[in-house]
Amino acid sequence: MAKVQPRTLSGFMELLPARQAQFDRMADTLKKTYALYGFTALDTPLIESSEVLLAKGGGETEKQIYRFMKGDTDLSLRFDLTVPLAKYVAQNYSQLTFPFRRFQIGKVYRGERAQRGRFREFYQADIDIIGDGKLDISNEAEIPSIIYKAFTALGLKRFQIRVNNRKILNGFYSMLGLEEKSGDIMRTVDKLDKIGPDKVAGLLVAEDIGLTREQADEILKFIAIKGSNAEVLSALEGYRGRHELFDLGLDELKTVTGYLAAFGVPETHFAVDLTIARGLDYYTGTVYETTMLDHPEIGSICSGGRYDSLAEYYTDKQLPGVGISIGLTRLFFVLEDQGYLNDEMNTAPADVLILPMTEDLAPAIALATQLRSEGIRAQLYTEQKKFKQKMAYADKLSIPYVAFLGEDEISRNAVSVKDMASGEQTTVSVADAAAKIKAAIALRADLAPIKEP
Amino acid sequence: MAKVQPRTLSGFMELLPARQAQFDRMADTLKKTYALYGFTALDTPLIESSEVLLAKGGGETEKQIYRFMKGDTDLSLRFDLTVPLAKYVAQNYSQLTFPFRRFQIGKVYRGERAQRGRFREFYQADIDIIGDGKLDISNEAEIPSIIYKAFTALGLKRFQIRVNNRKILNGFYSMLGLEEKSGDIMRTVDKLDKIGPDKVAGLLVAEDIGLTREQADEILKFIAIKGSNAEVLSALEGYRGRHELFDLGLDELKTVTGYLAAFGVPETHFAVDLTIARGLDYYTGTVYETTMLDHPEIGSICSGGRYDSLAEYYTDKQLPGVGISIGLTRLFFVLEDQGYLNDEMNTAPADVLILPMTEDLAPAIALATQLRSEGIRAQLYTEQKKFKQKMAYADKLSIPYVAFLGEDEISRNAVSVKDMASGEQTTVSVADAAAKIKAAIALRADLAPIKEP
Numbered sequence: 001m002a003k004v005q006p007r008t009l010s011g012f013m014e015l016l017p018a019r020q021a022q023f024d025r026m027a028d029t030l031k032k033t034y035a036l037y038g039f040t041a042l043d044t045p046l047i048e049s050s051e052v053l054l055a056k057g058g059g060e061t062e063k064q065i066y067r068f069m070k071g072d073t074d075l076s077l078r079f080d081l082t083v084p085l086a087k088y089v090a091q092n093y094s095q096l097t098f099p100f101r102r103f104q105i106g107k108v109y110r111g112e113r114a115q116r117g118r119f120r121e122f123y124q125a126d127i128d129i130i131g132d133g134k135l136d137i138s139n140e141a142e143i144p145s146i147i148y149k150a151f152t153a154l155g156l157k158r159f160q161i162r163v164n165n166r167k168i169l170n171g172f173y174s175m176l177g178l179e180e181k182s183g184d185i186m187r188t189v190d191k192l193d194k195i196g197p198d199k200v201a202g203l204l205v206a207e208d209i210g211l212t213r214e215q216a217d218e219i220l221k222f223i224a225i226k227g228s229n230a231e232v233l234s235a236l237e238g239y240r241g242r243h244e245l246f247d248l249g250l251d252e253l254k255t256v257t258g259y260l261a262a263f264g265v266p267e268t269h270f271a272v273d274l275t276i277a278r279g280l281d282y283y284t285g286t287v288y289e290t291t292m293l294d295h296p297e298i299g300s301i302c303s304g305g306r307y308d309s310l311a312e313y314y315t316d317k318q319l320p321g322v323g324i325s326i327g328l329t330r331l332f333f334v335l336e337d338q339g340y341l342n343d344e345m346n347t348a349p350a351d352v353l354i355l356p357m358t359e360d361l362a363p364a365i366a367l368a369t370q371l372r373s374e375g376i377r378a379q380l381y382t383e384q385k386k387f388k389q390k391m392a393y394a395d396k397l398s399i400p401y402v403a404f405l406g407e408d409e410i411s412r413n414a415v416s417v418k419d420m421a422s423g424e425q426t427t428v429s430v431a432d433a434a435a436k437i438k439a440a441i442a443l444r445a446d447l448a449p450i451k452e453p
Numbered sequence: 454m455a456k457v458q459p460r461t462l463s464g465f466m467e468l469l470p471a472r473q474a475q476f477d478r479m480a481d482t483l484k485k486t487y488a489l490y491g492f493t494a495l496d497t498p499l500i501e502s503s504e505v506l507l508a509k510g511g512g513e514t515e516k517q518i519y520r521f522m523k524g525d526t527d528l529s530l531r532f533d534l535t536v537p538l539a540k541y542v543a544q545n546y547s548q549l550t551f552p553f554r555r556f557q558i559g560k561v562y563r564g565e566r567a568q569r570g571r572f573r574e575f576y577q578a579d580i581d582i583i584g585d586g587k588l589d590i591s592n593e594a595e596i597p598s599i600i601y602k603a604f605t606a607l608g609l610k611r612f613q614i615r616v617n618n619r620k621i622l623n624g625f626y627s628m629l630g631l632e633e634k635s636g637d638i639m640r641t642v643d644k645l646d647k648i649g650p651d652k653v654a655g656l657l658v659a660e661d662i663g664l665t666r667e668q669a670d671e672i673l674k675f676i677a678i679k680g681s682n683a684e685v686l687s688a689l690e691g692y693r694g695r696h697e698l699f700d701l702g703l704d705e706l707k708t709v710t711g712y713l714a715a716f717g718v719p720e721t722h723f724a725v726d727l728t729i730a731r732g733l734d735y736y737t738g739t740v741y742e743t744t745m746l747d748h749p750e751i752g753s754i755c756s757g758g759r760y761d762s763l764a765e766y767y768t769d770k771q772l773p774g775v776g777i778s779i780g781l782t783r784l785f786f787v788l789e790d791q792g793y794l795n796d797e798m799n800t801a802p803a804d805v806l807i808l809p810m811t812e813d814l815a816p817a818i819a820l821a822t823q824l825r826s827e828g829i830r831a832q833l834y835t836e837q838k839k840f841k842q843k844m845a846y847a848d849k850l851s852i853p854y855v856a857f858l859g860e861d862e863i864s865r866n867a868v869s870v871k872d873m874a875s876g877e878q879t880t881v882s883v884a885d886a887a888a889k890i891k892a893a894i895a896l897r898a899d900l901a902p903i904k905e906p
Contacts (some may be wrong), residue, residue, distance in 0.1 A: 349491050
């Protein structure tokens, strides 16, 4: 028979089993963390009507959409989890309770140009808090604490959550009489890390934005405000009283930073950073980016912010919210690439491999059943292979224990257990074997999926 | 602004939060069960090259495929989890360890005609065990024990796993000189439950299959063999010695049924049923179907079997396997429809809602942080609402406890906790509050997602 070459599409991550276990542990850790803060899980369809999904229309993203006809229906694959959330909230408004806190970890699709570390199918891990008409500022303070908790639970230590407030930026630009151009300016300033201040200034005075040199200098001076959070906030106080929106933003930023200590976020992991704008027009308050301190070149690994209107394309209801998104597939790729994955984590498909040494499998099956009833992942190995091959099977899969059950063990109501790491082998009662294996699993159960090199 | 009507595509399940929690609990229960037997998790792409996905070609399914072009690439959404597994195993053969046990719970896509209870996007929950060249029969005996364990863990009690062996059927048809027609015959016999014996006989003697009346009668007599497993096996012994393949199949069936007691599957939940054929040509040994005893009209809720060649379209390697699939979305729909979902399960997004009664949120934040550190899902409620509305929030979301923290509690280093079910409210130390809430969560933590009415 002619064979088709088995292959996976470029830009689609498909992992070998041990790596998959590491990825899944990361996703599970995020789920557990999000759940601790009262977020409920959602799982929306991957396909939506194009009319619904692209209601907002236009933009960079639209070109990347996987869009196609099925019969006479115009369909698109979701390209983020925010638009489906907006649809969901608008559609189910009367049945939801606000503030509505949801998390979703799911695949999204963007037909980007294929290149290393860029994915066309990738997971996003999102949380959002949606208010009905209003949403208290304290939610904006809670978000960085969740980011902190999430990355800490994953095992990452050297990261920093950078926070700004769009009202401060918009207010500042209004002071300069540039409110009309604030969108363009912020998109340009957002490139500061990548292209540096001189080129940003060049773009600001160039024809399509058209600032004066003085205005550009004012802006660069403003976003150059650096220092400890207290120093930055103090410098910002120098601008107070010149514009209402600015003053409001400064109050919000002070509230958010003020609560962070109460939320347990250390000062080392948090910075007020006036260069953060998030190049999206819909953020209206606090904005967040998160960077790995040793890999700033990777950019933000968790971004988001406050918006005033989640679902304006679907409903007249005012639905303000705050949310963040982690690009999990890209993060995993980067972590693997940089050697950050914790290979001490147990990635074996089983905790113990049971080798029956008798014709009758019943005693081995009974042993497996008993171990499983105690929560031990027990695999029976029943293939007709040489002993050495059976041991090699456990070894290749990194299964930590092998249990032998021969006539001798069966007659003594015992089992021989080999610790594959130490090579030590003992014959013990089934209860003792279970206790030993459980203790060993427990020791490794809390190993985080990330270990900084 | 003109609004787009928010809507979800027909045939796509999108759940409200409490239902989603029940669905997720079902999926988690399956994951945990599969993992206990040494299956490793895989997560393959939803999109594959059409050439790869449709290598097998033809068939009913192809018309239902979501197939489209992106640029000049011909893509298809997966319509099951078996073909992507075959591709994966062929592609990664040298890096996998055999027998390779994997589970996958993922969405698949079929553009079926829209009707109630039929889904175009739906979850399958699959396990497969793939051998390299050979695979021991004991694996075929283990599968029903996993099915038994999985449904029992879900809370389902009244179900039956029906087992047959394709070698018995193929051997039997060979005895009648009908091996060439066995595929057609089995597809017809497979309809027995739906259309009854007379119509099956009619189809068998009709032109396109063309059996004699005697042959049709022999077949109906054979598949009419009923009774306890021992009785059916005994009746089958009457055919022994007439065809080698039949005898081999009978031996396999006896081995599989023989081990089931050792695996802890009660006789009540297991039946040898000669009418089970699975209308797919690639099954070659044991085949399984699982029915709800009180809802036979739903058909099989978990099906599968032994196949000799997983990936023949991609590789010359002989990769025999055995696997089953649960159509999870449809099962969930049926369970909801029939009132089988356990509404006593905790579906709230949080275990406790914390209501700060002071201007300064710091004490409430500290309380939330402490409760979370003990694994309690604690949500801060900080919106500016009336007390009654705050309580209504907890009530609507079925959050079991509300914790109040006013000046009085703070000064006493205590917290007032209201049990929303009983209405009882007590002021206790934070440690006592945590213990109380944890105990209450633990009581409900093991509630299965299914409760038979």
